[in-house]
Amino acid sequence: MKLTAILVEDEANSREILSNYLAKYCPDVALVGEAATIKEGVAIIKEKQPDLVFLDVEMPFGNAFDLLEQLPDCSFETVFVTAYNHYALDALNNHAAYYLMKPIDIDELVKAVEYVVAIKTKENALDGQVLQGGFAKSEGKITIPQQDGFQVIEVSDIYFCKADDNYTEIYLEERKIVVSKTLKYFEEALSEFPFVRIHKSFLVHLNQIVKYKKGKGGSVVLTNGKELSVSASKKSELLAHFK
Structure with missing residues (x-):
C-alpha cells in the first residue's frame, strides 16, 4: 500500500x-x-x-x-x-x-x-463493514464486589467497561454497574474471555463490536449502537482480532 x-x-x-x-x-x-x-x-x-x-x-x-x-x-x-x-x-x-x-x-x-x-x-x-463476532464463547460468570457484598453477572451480558478514575462502570444491556475497582482489575479478571482494551478508558467485549470506523484514532460501534473511541496505541491490537 x-x-x-x-x-x-x-x-x-x-x-x-x-x-x-x-x-x-x-x-x-x-x-x-x-x-x-x-x-x-x-x-x-x-x-x-x-x-x-x-x-x-x-x-x-x-x-x-x-x-x-x-x-x-x-x-x-x-x-x-x-x-x-x-x-x-x-x-x-x-x-x-x-x-x-x-x-x-x-x-x-x-x-x-x-x-x-x-x-x-x-x-x-x-472500514464501514458489518463485522461478524465469531470469537471464543464468553460463557462464564464474574463476581462483582460491592459495598454490601457481591453480585454475580454473566460475562456474555457485558458490552463494555469504562474507567472512571479508581472506579469502573460496567455496561450491560439495560443498566450499568459502578464498581470501586480500576479498569486494569477487570482487564485481568476478563483476560480469559474475548475482551480487548481499545483505549485507556474502554475495555470492550469483542463479540459486541459490529463496525469499525476510520479516524485519527478510529472508533468501534457496538451492537447496542454505542460508539467508542479507539486510541492510536491500541488500534493495532484491536485490528489484529479481525480478518
Missing part, C-alpha cells in the same frame, strides 16, 4: 534529512507536501488529506498538539518527531501512531512506516 505523507517541521535541515530518508528507505511513502509552521501545516493537511503526517513537536508559536486540536476530524496517522523524549506519553494520548527521536534512526523510521502501512491496510479493509 502506498501512503501519502506531509512533513511539518520548522527546521529546513531536518525537513531535508527526513525527506531524503523517506525517498531512499521508504518506497511506500509519497511525500506530497512540507510545512514549516503550524498554520502552514494545518492548511496543507486540509488540502492534501494525507494518510500520514510526520510532525515535529516543538515549533514556533505553538506545538504539535496545537496543530492536532485544529484537525479533529482528519483521519491521518501521526508520527511525532522530536528531540525531547518527555513528550512520549502525550504523543500516545494524542493519537500518535509512532514516536521518533532526533537524530532519526533509519531502522526506526522504516518500522514506523511499516506500522502505519499495516494499520491503514487493515483499516481500509474493515
